[in-house]
Amino acid sequence: MAEPRKARIATTSLAGCFGCHMAILDIDERLIELMKLVEIDRSPLTDIKRFTQRCDIGIIEGGCCNEENVHVLRDFRRNCDVLIAIGQCAIMGGLPVMRNAIMHSDAPLRECLEEAYITGRYIRNTTHDIPNDPALPLLLDEVYPCSEVVEIDYQIPGCAPTGDVIYETLTSLLAGKFHGFDRMHIKFD
Amino acid sequence: MSDQDITFTIDGVEITAKPGQTIMEAADEAGIYIPRLCDHEGLRHQGGCRVCTVKANGRSVAACTQPAAAGIAVENENTHVNKMRRDLVEMLFHEGNHLCPICEASGNCELQAMAYRLEMVDPTRFPYLEPCRAVDASHPDIALDTNRCISCGRCIRASKDVDGKGVFGYVGRGIHRRVAVNGEDLAHTDADAADHAMSDEVCPVGCIIRKRVGFVTPIGEREFDKGLIGYEIEGKRRG
Ligand code: SF4
Ligand code: SF4
Ligand code: SF4
Ligand code: FES
Numbered sequence: 022m023a024e025p026r027k028a029r030i031a032t033t034s035l036a037g038c039f040g041c042h043m044a045i046l047d048i049d050e051r052l053i054e055l056m057k058l059v060e061i062d063r064s065p066l067t068d069i070k071r072f073t074q075r076c077d078i079g080i081i082e083g084g085c086c087n088e089e090n091v092h093v094l095r096d097f098r099r100n101c102d103v104l105i106a107i108g109q110c111a112i113m114g115g116l117p118v119m120r121n122a123i124m125h126s127d128a129p130l131r132e133c134l135e136e137a138y139i140t141g142r143y144i145r146n147t148t149h150d151i152p153n154d155p156a157l158p159l160l161l162d163e164v165y166p167c168s169e170v171v172e173i174d175y176q177i178p179g180c181a182p183t184g185d186v187i188y189e190t191l192t193s194l195l196a197g198k199f200h201g202f203d204r205m206h207i208k209f210d
Numbered sequence: 211m212s213d214q215d216i217t218f219t220i221d222g223v224e225i226t227a228k229p230g231q232t233i234m235e236a237a238d239e240a241g242i243y244i245p246r247l248c249d250h251e252g253l254r255h256q257g258g259c260r261v262c263t264v265k266a267n268g269r270s271v272a273a274c275t276q277p278a279a280a281g282i283a284v285e286n287e288n289t290h291v292n293k294m295r296r297d298l299v300e301m302l303f304h305e306g307n308h309l310c311p312i313c314e315a316s317g318n319c320e321l322q323a324m325a326y327r328l329e330m331v332d333p334t335r336f337p338y339l340e341p342c343r344a345v346d347a348s349h350p351d352i353a354l355d356t357n358r359c360i361s362c363g364r365c366i367r368a369s370k371d372v373d374g375k376g377v378f379g380y381v382g383r384g385i386h387r388r389v390a391v392n393g394e395d396l397a398h399t400d401a402d403a404a405d406h407a408m409s410d411e412v413c414p415v416g417c418i419i420r421k422r423v424g425f426v427t428p429i430g431e432r433e434f435d436k437g438l439i440g441y442e443i444e445g446k447r448r449g
Binding site for chain 1: 307309310311312313316317322325326327329331332333334338340341342357429437438
């Protein structure tokens with residue numbers, strides 16, 4: 022009898038710090054068990070840049086801070102049956118979302134960029150310019166959580182979630198037995 | 211049990227209350243936890259946050275202010291009631307700026323712990339209001355980050371009723387109602403780090419911050435790493 026088809030998983034990091042991808046690797050030797058169940062398509066872990074085929078699960082780290090993030094997120098929604106937002110950045114914007122409101126400014130994005138590239142006390146920027154190369158993705162007015170851009174099916178909270186929670190969630194989803202988290206394992210930090 | 215005591219049920223369990231006790235007070239004594247945010251032991255009841263909503267004979271009431279009455283059937287833990295509470299808690303998150311990963315209250319915060327208890331994990335349906343609020347770090351020992359204030363009024367009651375001071379008060383009306391200090395900033399009030407209002411138990415979130423103690427207890431070893439919020443009350447229950 023042919024072996025059952027392995028589930029296909031894709032992952033991406035949008036406006037995140039890559040910590041959630043590190044947390045995926047933090048499932049340690051259970052990766053071997055997981056790899057018996059899945060194969061990884063498009064992902065920074067495989068360095069595959071485009072979907073080679075439709076995937077069962079897409080895992081999104083980070084929210085949307087630029088137009089490329091939106092493009093990638095929509096591409097994931099089109100190509101994955103189930104989308105999982107992993108970590109606080111993907112779920113509610115996380116640390117990048119600080120630029121939306123905490124700047125006490127009418128133009129928070131401008132103020133953020135000016136402080137980062139021009140006026141900040143510890144900046145060494147010989148051109149005194151805010152980077153503006155046409156090759157750079159255009160920044161959005163605000164940082165958006167994933168669920169404001171596409172429909173998200175599941176969220177794994179944490180910054181980053183623990184390897185244990187990620188492993189439990191993925192394996193129970195793959196077995197069709199995910200019924201929510203143990204409440205003691207829900208963490209937003 | 212004296213003959214004036216009354217009995218009623220919570221989720222089918224028979225509870226005894228003394229005359230004048232609220233549903234919540236009677237439940238606490240019986241080891242049944244009813245979620246709460248604006249109510250705090252030792253402070254006058256306010257009945258503001260409605261996270262303690264229960265159904266009493268089918269009507270929604272605030273358990274922290276509603277007196278226990280003989281024979282009422284109270285519903286506390288069920289999907290419907292908990293969903294209402296979860297929505298309320300979620301709206302509190304959305305009304306301010308709650309960035310738990312950078313908040314020094316994380317792990318000790320009652321709002322966050324309530325979100326855990328009520329399983330606030332699904333994609334949100336509410337918009338984030340993202341207000342712009344300045345941090346008041348004027349006082350040498352205390353900082354106020356009102357981005358995290360949930361307007362529960364616990365600091366107001368603690369300062370007025372326990373400290374006899376009145377450092378905090380409400381300003382504005384309706385959705386614009388906020389908690390503010392009675393002065394230009396905190397340094398221009400008689401606030402003191404030894405006030406009850408400034409103690410770590412009064413502010414349920416990370417708004418009133420005592421400087422230089424933030425990370426003495428590391429993340430992962432804090433109050434609600436020991437158990438779900440309410441564990442101490444639930445631990446009292448026998449059998
Ligand atoms: S949630 Fe935390 S760990 Fe994950 S990408 Fe955002 S900042 Fe990094
Ligand atoms: S006050 Fe509580 S809910 Fe708000 S950011 Fe801090 S830990 Fe999170
Ligand atoms: S500062 Fe803290 S205690 Fe005071 S109203 Fe805000 S959340 Fe409540
Ligand atoms: S705890 Fe009862 S209304 Fe806030």
